[in-house]
Amino acid sequence: MGNSKKLLRTVLLLAVAAGIIYFVVKKISAGKKDEAGSGGKGKTNKTLLADAYVVKNSVLDQTIEASGTLQSNEEIQIQPEVNGRITGLFFKEGANVAKGTLLVKLYDADLKATLQKLELQQQLYKTTLERQENLLKINGISRQDVDVTRNQVEAAAADMEFTRTQIQKTEIRAPFNGRLGLRNVSEGAIVTPATVIATLQQIDPLKIDFAIPEKYRNTVHLTDPVGFKVAGDTLNYKGSIYAIDPKIDLSTRTVKLRAIVPNNGRLFPGSFARVTIYLKDNPNAIMIPSQAIIPGTRDKTVLVMDHGKVKYVTVETGTRTEDNVQITSGLEIGDTVVTTGILQLKEGMPVKFNKVQ
Numbered sequence: 001m002g003n004s005k006k007l008l009r010t011v012l013l014l015a016v017a018a019g020i021i022y023f024v025v026k027k028i029s030a031g032k033k034d035e036a037g038s039g040g041k042g043k044t045n046k047t048l049l050a051d052a053y054v055v056k057n058s059v060l061d062q063t064i065e066a067s068g069t070l071q072s073n074e075e076i077q078i079q080p081e082v083n084g085r086i087t088g089l090f091f092k093e094g095a096n097v098a099k100g101t102l103l104v105k106l107y108d109a110d111l112k113a114t115l116q117k118l119e120l121q122q123q124l125y126k127t128t129l130e131r132q133e134n135l136l137k138i139n140g141i142s143r144q145d146v147d148v149t150r151n152q153v154e155a156a157a158a159d160m161e162f163t164r165t166q167i168q169k170t171e172i173r174a175p176f177n178g179r180l181g182l183r184n185v186s187e188g189a190i191v192t193p194a195t196v197i198a199t200l201q202q203i204d205p206l207k208i209d210f211a212i213p214e215k216y217r218n219t220v221h222l223t224d225p226v227g228f229k230v231a232g233d234t235l236n237y238k239g240s241i242y243a244i245d246p247k248i249d250l251s252t253r254t255v256k257l258r259a260i261v262p263n264n265g266r267l268f269p270g271s272f273a274r275v276t277i278y279l280k281d282n283p284n285a286i287m288i289p290s291q292a293i294i295p296g297t298r299d300k301t302v303l304v305m306d307h308g309k310v311k312y313v314t315v316e317t318g319t320r321t322e323d324n325v326q327i328t329s330g331l332e333i334g335d336t337v338v339t340t341g342i343l344q345l346k347e348g349m350p351v352k353f354n355k356v357q
Contacts, residue, residue, distance in 0.1 A: 048344055051353065053357045060283075063276050071206065071207040073202045073205050077198075079193055080193060084170060085188065087106060089183070094181070122157060178201050210256075211249065211252065212257065239262070245257070285318075285326050287327070292342070
């Protein structure tokens, strides 16, 4: 009886073991089939779906964006030419003044006294000269004495002119029409040529200075129109280019330009401006979507279809718009450029297109 129970137990254990082994083997076989199946699909699914753009001619309304700064048309610091004490300030801060207006007067009583003394001396020399010339007619005096006196008359005249010039330096007048800034001194102050009394600026019209990349140096010309906006103002202002720097800046590789703009009183020198330069329209420009450009450390590239496979093509870009970029070299009309899935594609991979523009 005991032997039969042991035999039955052994049979049951063998049956359970056989079932487990069968289940494990079946699971392994199923996994290998799945692996083989997925591997087969990977080998046959190398062709990716992407969108593309067919290169064609486009009308390009060419503009260049740049950052600029508004400048006064004319601007000076009002400073005296000589040392002195201010005896009169004849301007109001922030006021408009005309050319030639007297702004500041320095003490000049000593110079006027010197001028009066010279005038009296000259008058004496002239009287002496008249007498000597009469004596010379009757040979009562030598010609040398007459020449000495005549020289004294002329020297006195030169001294008087010099003194008048020194008196003029005590008067500071506006060299052009403009608007005065804030005053830095008061009447009675002792000033030197280094003292800045105020500033004078001509703010109508204004200048605007800006720079563009050197690749546009041959596309911008004198009298080309420009538009700009300033912070805190929604108006669009317009002007025209009147000067182009003949040298390219070595540090920034840009060309400096200057435009003249009328001022309606809302613009102020020193303001930052976002400038737009309007160029002539290009009816045969090559434009592609900007997402098709692959930036590199040196060059820019795009993926172009070649007999059903992609290849990298180096391009040069020009003007950018909100969605597109101009291609100046590297592409031709009719080329098909890949615009999506660029990161997943490599040289020589086949591509099928989901959407072609």
